[in-house]
Amino acid sequence: MTNKRVLVVGDANVAVELLLEFSEKGYEVDNLLYGGPIATWDQETIDNFAGELENGDLSAYEAVFFASVSERDVQRQLLQALEQVLPESTLLLVSAMSYSATEIASWCANPERVIGFGFVPPIEEIKCLEVCRALQSSEETAQLATEFLAGLEREVIWVRDSAGLVLPRMVSMIINEAVTALSEGVASAADIDTAMKLGTNYPYGPLEWADKIGLDQVYATMRAVYEEQGEDRYRPAPLLRRMVLAGHLGEGTLRGFYEYEGVEE
Amino acid sequence: MSENKLVFDKPVGVIGSGTMGIGIAQVAAQTGYEVILYDINQEVLDKAMSGLRGRLEKVEAKGKLAAGETDKIISRIRTITTLEGFAPAAIVVEAAPEKLELKRSIFQQLEAITAPDTILASNTSSIPITAIAGGIKTAERVVGMHFFNPAALMKLVEVIAGIRTDERAVELTHAFARSLGKTSVSCKDTPGFIVNRVARGFYGEGLRLVQEGVADIETVDKIVRLGGNFRMGPFELMDLIGIDVNLAVSESVYRATYDEQRYRPNPLQERMVQSGDHGRKTGRGFYRYDQ
Secondary structure, three states: OOOOEEEEEEOOHHHHHHHHHHHHOOOEEEEEEOOOOHHHOOHHHHHHHHHHHHHOOOOOOOEEEEEOOOOHHHHHHHHHHHHHHOOOOOEEEEEOOOOOHHHHHHOOOOHHHEEEEEOOOOHHHOOEEEEEEOOOOOHHHHHHHHHHHHHHOOEEEEOOOOOOOOHHHHHHHHHHHHHHHHHOOOOOHHHHHHHHHHHHOOOOOHHHHHHHHOHHHHHHHHHHHHHHHOOHHHOOOHHHHHHHHOOOOEHHHOEOOOEOOOOOO | OOOOOOOOOOOEEEEOOOHHHHHHHHHHHHHOOOEEEEOOOHHHHHHHHHHHHHHHHHHHHOOOOOOOHHHHHHHOEEEEOOHHHHOOOOEEEEOOOOOHHHHHHHHHHHHHHOOOOOEEEEOOOOOOHHHHHOOOOOHHHEEEEEEOOOOOOOOEEEEEEOOOOOHHHHHHHHHHHHHOOOEEEEEEOOOOOOHHHHOHHHHHHHHHHHHOOOOOHHHHHHHHHHHHOOOOOHHHHHHHHOHHHHHHHHHHHHHHOOOOHHHOOOHHHHHHHHHOOOEHHHOEOOOEOOO
């Protein structure tokens, strides 16, 4: 058990997963999560979000986690609103799965307290967390992050900052390829998933995994890696983007590459 | 395993007694099919058969195979050194080396030797089924039947229809695969089929991440195992498969797609192949196994 107090902020499925996991592990956790589809962020919802932050007292939190799959401009506004009310020494852990930690830190007034993190859902099945220092991060921040994350009882593995880090980038690439094959009519979604599980012992088929991660997260990671690397190999599959635009994000919306109980037509 | 209903009462032919061929012969014989196994000379066949007997005897000694089952399985496999021996076969599965001209020549001969309704299947992983079938008149009975190594254990079979393959050949191949206790999936005749294509990113991104210095080899493998619940990381798996074999698959998919960037092979992998450190089989690869 721990008495550490943590706030989870953002609009990503991984933020919801973190929230549940912190609670499970005995952290005192609060959240400010935006539940609607990411495409619906507009100036009004951003202002409302900022207003809610201003009404809260953030001084008691040891760490704040920020995870968003939204575009750069939305993320920047949310973070700037957050930083206006967050004491400047509070540890700020940001998802490096949609932009690099360094880029996110570059939007911040106190970039030295920023650390990047990444993992691939479902969180209850994983045994490590990836973390990275932004180029601006201080040594002290890295130590604080290691201590803070110890309560999650998972190995904390430090890697170098890069959009998508190691596993989120790799898994997103595999999913992106599976989506491309699906859209080309190479095989059905079920056959692609079966083939990858039985032919190479993958823990999940790539398309059912995408439904668990959230297609918005997979798309955000591909977009970020594509932008950072500037290479055609990272181009997000058009079908992936269209499904995100349609709001077919996976298990969370009851509809992705598969349909789930409760879908209304 | 042998409780599955047989879909053919005539023999099953297998061409090639290498790793894949002998594995396919084994699983068919174990299911209860009469198997005809071809290779270019008797010496190669005898060696493959004695290897199979040795492996089966070990399994039998452990009690995982009923007493006397080894003899029964071996007795169901007849070896031949001329393709004419395939005349009575209901299906022939070709597992010869991955050379298009060789495969086309084999299929042309099979077309003349076998009955018109015999299914002609190829276990190729890198040559289009359409290219193999392009050399013969009855292309509608040519189909891809891609097993995974080791064929006796891996549950998956990819069934690939070439441009002219008909529904009957596809359906019978699925039924045959299921009778062997396999799970079969349908796939179009595209480079790498499903598995060898979708898996490219696993190796390719592993190599890129190391190349870019995001993490070292050991760290990438560890994150993939602990964070992703994969049984092995990409470098451990390349060492197991053979770094040379893995590079050959990457090169084949890359060329077959006219240099699609997603499949571009990595120079780091080529350096390993050039060094002679091909993985476990040479004692050294991304890791050392010789100490």
